Amino acid sequence: MNEQGGLQKEAMTRSERRKRKRRFVFVCLLFVVSACVVGAWGMVKRETNEQKVIEQFIIALRQEDVHTLRQFIDGPLNHKSLSPLFAYLRQHPEGYDRIKKELERQKDDRVYIKGLTSTPPIFLMKLSQGTHKFEPALYHVYVQTNEKGARIFINNDYVGETNVPLTQIGTYVPGLYEVKIATDEHERTETISLFGGERIRMIRLDFN
Numbered sequence: 001m002n003e004q005g006g007l008q009k010e011a012m013t014r015s016e017r018r019k020r021k022r023r024f025v026f027v028c029l030l031f032v033v034s035a036c037v038v039g040a041w042g043m044v045k046r047e048t049n050e051q052k053v054i055e056q057f058i059i060a061l062r063q064e065d066v067h068t069l070r071q072f073i074d075g076p077l078n079h080k081s082l083s084p085l086f087a088y089l090r091q092h093p094e095g096y097d098r099i100k101k102e103l104e105r106q107k108d109d110r111v112y113i114k115g116l117t118s119t120p121p122i123f124l125m126k127l128s129q130g131t132h133k134f135e136p137a138l139y140h141v142y143v144q145t146n147e148k149g150a151r152i153f154i155n156n157d158y159v160g161e162t163n164v165p166l167t168q169i170g171t172y173v174p175g176l177y178e179v180k181i182a183t184d185e186h187e188r189t190e191t192i193s194l195f196g197g198e199r200i201r202m203i204r205l206d207f208n
Contacts, residue, residue, distance in 0.1 A: 050125070053132040054103045057123075058096055061089065074126070074133040077173075084155065084175025085136075088195055091176065095195060099123060103134070122174050122196050136173040139194040143167045143181065144204040150181040166202075181205045 053072075060068040064086050066079045089095045102121045123134040143152060148164040155178050159169050162181060169179070172194055180189040188205040 050107050050132065051104070054100060054125070057103075057134055058100050061085075061099070062096060072132075072134050073123075074128065074135040075173075081173065082175075084177050084194075085173065086175075088174065088176040088193060092193075092195070098196070119196070119198055137194075137196075137199065138171045138173065140171050140200045141169050141177075141179070141192070141194075142200070142202045143169055143179065144202055144206075145181055145188075146206045147181065147183060150183050150207075153180040153182065154178070156180075179203055179205070183207075 056068075057072050059065075060072065064082075066077075066082060069082065070077060099122050103123060103125050106121065106125050120137040122137055124137070126133055126135060141154075143162060144166055145162050146164065147162055150162045152159050152162060152167065152169050154169060154172075160167070174195050177192050177194065178189060179192055180187055182188075186207060188207065190203055190205060192201065192203055194201065
């Protein structure tokens with residue numbers, strides 16, 4: 001009788017161990033599934049938020065809303081510094097789609113390394129203190145000329161004088177710029193578009 005009771009007790013113990021093992025496996029599976037769901041939801045939420053921010057940024061560009069753009073663009077900008085960009089986009093409205101497509105590609109493929117890539121995106125999207133910011137490309141502009149000491153103007157702002165054969169005139173954000181060199185006798189003017197492409201730009205303005 002005691003032997004039979006011992007066998008029953010041992011069988012119950014084995015059954016209980018199996019139940020506990022099944023419960024443990026179930027809890028582990030539940031934890032893994034929950035983690036996957038939460039991770040996937042976080043990824044979808046982040047991508048949705050990024051897409052929303054991109055849309056808001058493009059709308060602000062279309063409306064030339066400087067107040068809103070200041071919140072998005074990383075850097076001290078005002079209406080004057082953004083005017084060349086607005087001027088370019090008015091003449092080339094396809095530029096809005098180009099900016100948008102570049103930003104959307106960056107969500108999945110952030111390969112640009114600042115300072116090491118010669119062809120930066122027009123705007124680089126980055127996360128700063130939990131807020132999405134857009135950093136404009138900076139283009140380094142040089143003037144080549146055969147006239148030494150000519151005055152240089154960018155969008156009618158005096159920026160210096162030529163120093164043959166090559167003069168760096170500054171660093172500029174994307175946009176449409178008018179470059180003029182002038183002496184007391186004559187002047188030359190060229191328009192340059194800084195919107196994608198190489199960071200270093202050279203413009204030749206010779207006097208005959």
